[in-house]
Amino acid sequence: MAGQGIQRREVLRILGTAAAAAHFPGFSKWTFACGHIGNAALQIKPAEYRPQFFTAAEFPMVERLTEIIIPSDGTPGAKEAGVAEFIDFMVANDPDVKYGLRTGLAWLNAHAEQTDGKPFVELTPEQQTSLLEPLGFKDKARPGAEAGRHFFRMMRKYTVAGFYTSEIGYKELDNPALKFYAESPKCPHPGDPEHADLSSAHS
Amino acid sequence: MAKQIYDVIVIGTGAGGGMAIKTLCEAGLKVCALNAGRRLDPEKDFRYHRMPWDMKFRGLDDPKRLSQSFGYMDNEYTKAAWDHEIPFTVAPGTKWMWPRCNAVGGKTNFWGRSSARFGEIDFRAASLDGYDVDWPLPYEEISPFYTRVEKMIGVASTVQNRPSNPDGSYLPPFNFRCLDFILEAGCKKVGVPYLPDRCAQLTQPHEGHPACHFCGECTTGCDVGAFFSTPYFLLPKAEATKNLELLTNALAKNVLVDENGHATGVAYIDRKTRQEVEVYGRAVVVAASCLESARIMLNSKSRQWPNGIANSSGQLGRNLCDHLYGESARGYLPQLVGQPSFPDHVADSTIAWMPRWQNLKDPHEEKFIRGYSIYPDGGCSEFPWFANELDGFGSSFKREIKRRYPAPVSFGIQAPSLRSDTNFVDLDPEVKDPYGMPVARMHFEWDENVLKMWEHSKQVCAEVLRAAGGVLEGSGEAPEIPGWSLHETGTCRMGNDPKNFVTNRFGQTHDVPNLYVCDASVFLSCTDKTTTISILAFSLRTSEHLIENFRRGEHRAA
Numbered sequence: 151m152a153g154q155g156i157q158r159r160e161v162l163r164i165l166g167t168a169a170a171a172a173h174f175p176g177f178s179k180w181t182f183a184c185g186h187i188g189n190a191a192l193q194i195k196p197a198e199y200r201p202q203f204f205t206a207a208e209f210p211m212v213e214r215l216t217e218i219i220i221p222s223d224g225t226p227g228a229k230e231a232g233v234a235e236f237i238d239f240m241v242a243n244d245p246d247v248k249y250g251l252r253t254g255l256a257w258l259n260a261h262a263e264q265t266d267g268k269p270f271v272e273l274t275p276e277q278q279t280s281l282l283e284p285l286g287f288k289d290k291a292r293p294g295a296e297a298g299r300h301f302f303r304m305m306r307k308y309t310v311a312g313f314y315t316s317e318i319g320y321k322e323l324d325n326p327a328l329k330f331y332a333e334s335p336k337c338p339h340p341g342d343p344e345h346a347d348l349s350s351a352h353s
Numbered sequence: 354m355a356k357q358i359y360d361v362i363v364i365g366t367g368a369g370g371g372m373a374i375k376t377l378c379e380a381g382l383k384v385c386a387l388n389a390g391r392r393l394d395p396e397k398d399f400r401y402h403r404m405p406w407d408m409k410f411r412g413l414d415d416p417k418r419l420s421q422s423f424g425y426m427d428n429e430y431t432k433a434a435w436d437h438e439i440p441f442t443v444a445p446g447t448k449w450m451w452p453r454c455n456a457v458g459g460k461t462n463f464w465g466r467s468s469a470r471f472g473e474i475d476f477r478a479a480s481l482d483g484y485d486v487d488w489p490l491p492y493e494e495i496s497p498f499y500t501r502v503e504k505m506i507g508v509a510s511t512v513q514n515r516p517s518n519p520d521g522s523y524l525p526p527f528n529f530r531c532l533d534f535i536l537e538a539g540c541k542k543v544g545v546p547y548l549p550d551r552c553a554q555l556t557q558p559h560e561g562h563p564a565c566h567f568c569g570e571c572t573t574g575c576d577v578g579a580f581f582s583t584p585y586f587l588l589p590k591a592e593a594t595k596n597l598e599l600l601t602n603a604l605a606k607n608v609l610v611d612e613n614g615h616a617t618g619v620a621y622i623d624r625k626t627r628q629e630v631e632v633y634g635r636a637v638v639v640a641a642s643c644l645e646s647a648r649i650m651l652n653s654k655s656r657q658w659p660n661g662i663a664n665s666s667g668q669l670g671r672n673l674c675d676h677l678y679g680e681s682a683r684g685y686l687p688q689l690v691g692q693p694s695f696p697d698h699v700a701d702s703t704i705a706w707m708p709r710w711q712n713l714k715d716p717h718e719e720k721f722i723r724g725y726s727i728y729p730d731g732g733c734s735e736f737p738w739f740a741n742e743l744d745g746f747g748s749s750f751k752r753e754i755k756r757r758y759p760a761p762v763s764f765g766i767q768a769p770s771l772r773s774d775t776n777f778v779d780l781d782p783e784v785k786d787p788y789g790m791p792v793a794r795m796h797f798e799w800d801e802n803v804l805k806m807w808e809h810s811k812q813v814c815a816e817v818l819r820a821a822g823g824v825l826e827g828s829g830e831a832p833e834i835p836g837w838s839l840h841e842t843g844t845c846r847m848g849n850d851p852k853n854f855v856t857n858r859f860g861q862t863h864d865v866p867n868l869y870v871c872d873a874s875v876f877l878s879c880t881d882k883t884t885t886i887s888i889l890a891f892s893l894r895t896s897e898h899l900i901e902n903f904r905r906g907e908h909r910a911a
Contacts, residue, residue: 219746227751279747286746310740314754322751323758326696327735331567334556335696336528343534344822345688 199235202242208255210271212237212305218275218282219309226318228309236312237305247304254301261298359385359598360903362619362634364605364649367459368885369871369892370640371583372502376896377638378596382903385632387603387621389641390455393434393462393584395576434462434574439604439786441793449795450836451644457601458583459642460839461885463572466553466580467703467728468508468886470499470519474713475880478723481716485772488877489849489858492519498890506581506889507559510551517724518708518882525556527704530697532732532762535686539821540707545813547729550706553886554580562586569698569735603630606790607653607662608637608868614657616868622788635908636899639845640871640892644673644778647844647874648793651780663862668855671777672846673795674879676838677768677803680829681727682814685739685760688822689732692759697732705729707764707817709881711809721805723769726881727814731762742826762823764814767838768806769879770799778844797835807832840884845874860895867908871895 201209216228216237228234241247258281262270266277273281284290285302313319320328339345360382363373370386377384434456443449454460474481476488496519503522510523526549529537533547540547554571558564565579578585591597602624609618609631618633639646647670653662661669709724716722739761740754770776775798780791811828818825848854851863860875862868871892873884902908 220751221748223748223751282746286744288744306746307741310737310754314737314740323733323737323755324694325735326694326698326733327569329696331696331699334526334528334565334567335530335699337531337534338695339531339534344538345531345535345686346822348688348692 199232199238201235201238203248204238204241207269208252209234209238211255211258214271214278215282215305216309216312218278219286219306220313225322228313231313231316231318233309233312233316236316237308240308240312250301250304254297254304257298257301356633358618359383359632359634360908361385361636361638361899362387362632363638363640363871364619365389365459365640365642365646365872366457366583366588366599367454367640367642367872368461368583368888369642369873370638371458371461371587372889372892373638373640373869373871373896373899374583374597375587375591376893377900378591378594380900380903381594381596382900383596383598384591385598385600385634387605387619387632388455388457388599388601389453389604389624390434390436390457391601392457393574395574398434398456398574439788439792440784441795442781442784444794444796447795447797448834449797450834451793451795452836452839453642453645457588457599461582462574462584464582464885465703465883466571467706467883468503468506468551468553469708469882470521470551470890471495471880471882471887472517472519474517475878475882478716478878482712482722484722485877486848486853489847489854495890495894498894499886502886502889502893505560506553506586506886507555507562508551508553508886509549509556511549513548515546515548515708517713521551523551524559527552527554527556527699529705530732531689531692531695531759532686532697532729533705535688535821535823536729536762536817537705539817539819539823542820543813543816545707545710545817547705547707550703550728551886552704565699567696567699569696600632604788605641605649606788607649608639609633610653610655610657610662610865612657614655614662614865616662616865622790624788627788636867636869636903638869638871638896638899642872643841643844643874644793644795646870646872647778648780650845651778652790658864663855663864663868665864666851666853666855668846668853670779670844671774672772672843672877673776673778673797673841674770674772674843674876675776675797675835676840676879676883677725677766677770677799677807677832677835678838679766679807679810679832681764681766681807681810682818682825682828683761683763684818684824684826685757686731686762686821686823687760689760691756694733695759697759698734703728703730711806719805719809721802721809723771723802723878724881725766725768725806725810727810728765728767729762730765731760733759734761762818764810764817766807766810766832767840767881767883768803768810769881770803772843772878773798773800795836799832799835804832840873840879842873842876842879842884845870846877847875848877859898860891861898861902866902869895869899 213234216233220228259269266273284292285298361377361384363370363386366388374386434454436453436455441451473492476492479485479487500522507524509526511526512520537547555564563577563579603621606620608616611617616637620631623630651661651670707727709726711719711724737754743753777796778793781794784792786792815825845855847856847858856862856870856875860870873888
């Protein structure tokens, strides 16, 4: 619909314009199936993912960032869903965002060194979170850090895109697309058309 | 070697072409149909039952392809069916998007299934408001064809007693979701309608076709055939007659004529061999979709038709109209925040709509003439698009996404542009496609009337959302690019006067009696409603008129 069109395009714009890889590696957490439903799935599951774009120093940063953005906290998060692998794969196919992400990660490391004296991945979780809060929360934003906020927004968009298109993400939302239905689903609240009296299931 | 002469050559296998093919074959005529692309194989080409994590780019598509706007239906799931080879150009100042599905069945493989009838208010709009001219037929004349089409394809809706949106023959409607009841209550307070849409989707088995299983993936192709498409509903019947020869990867180039200017067949490019081939028939039906039909006919130049076949009126390619689409409002419903997930996404389209309520009694009541409709939607969709608008990260972010998941709501406008001398398609004088044919060149701008509708819709939808207890978060900065709606009309308009119209009221061209047009190019305007069911109804009528002409000896059957 029109609403989805506009927000979807924003997400797609972030995911950029690049050539598709002719071959792609298997993903340790992300199953790749080539056949239609019912056919045998071609599963490529190497023990460990080998990044196509991010360096050995960058990839753990990306992993950590995705984990902080969508954590494991009672339900699985971005790390279990292999979102960092997805981001690496998408960025490897998109020359337009490579530079921005790479410099963003370098900026984050420099910022970590300056603030806490160590690279980002070596900081404690509390130190990492407090570095990111001014980038991710509007009411904690500091002047002069627009580049950092822009970088963080990009990381968050990628993380959201990767997480909520994974099976773990579908289950997190109890996505209705996981099921088929025998008849046209009907509002379960007859007698309350304005739905003013619903009690919140999660508060 | 004697060359084969068919009774009818049909260009295109979408709604119009498909209906023509089926009707003509069942009447005993020998038909050769040309389709620009290939047949789709639901097993391989329809990926809708694959989950995003099984798709290479998670359904979000290859970043390289996204640099070209192919429209909302052309995505990683369906890209095999959409044409990416043949360019088009635009006049300076024109923006246009032209997604073309060249697979057999055309856009009927993926269409939105909204199927309201045009009404007398549309056919007699000019008499009511003084703009343009009336259609050359009254609603009563086309009504029986709508009924026959509805029975053929199955449309789910209710009887609503709104002459602007005439009732038809319906299957049980889709049930309302929570958000429908909430928005309906808001609409009632504002005084605008909120009603079940006319959705061409099978809520029960119909004519041998299975009922829908509500997977919500319709616009990526249905491999059970639970909604109308040419390949599922029309081609099997045509093929059963043994009167059909369907040529795929056949890109129509021009209609052939004899020394009297009568159509004798079609020249096409075989996309596999890249050779030009000719097929011959006693009559030709052009049903390649609005802009493509005009391109083919404009390209059919001859001594007798120097400006394109059947173009003595000069109206071929002109009077192009499109639906303005845009996000009139978006926000969320606090009543649904924190609620369990619900299958709001079924029908992958609209379950309900706000059909035109403007200028129904007084054609000049509003600051604009004619009217528009609104498609509301929302609830739990396959991807939480709204997540990027939320603040923060971490557990609170994750939790808030889950809480807000059932709550989004948006309103999309569908408004008709008015015919104008500035809006038309012609052949680019310089640019050629990979096959050496001149490409289509679009000239288009939104008129003031349709832009007033857009502004009006933003106010009304904001009012409805607030009256429903919702939170308004914004609206589209601008309408979608022209061409986005996939509902162009008008390049071959029908009318009684050969000096000003390309075809007569039966879709038969005035200049060339054995040349017929069976798509939306014959429509005078695009109204507030979608076009497919009207294309089917008019194509059925045109096809039966063609058959009648054959019976009378006008085109002499084989």
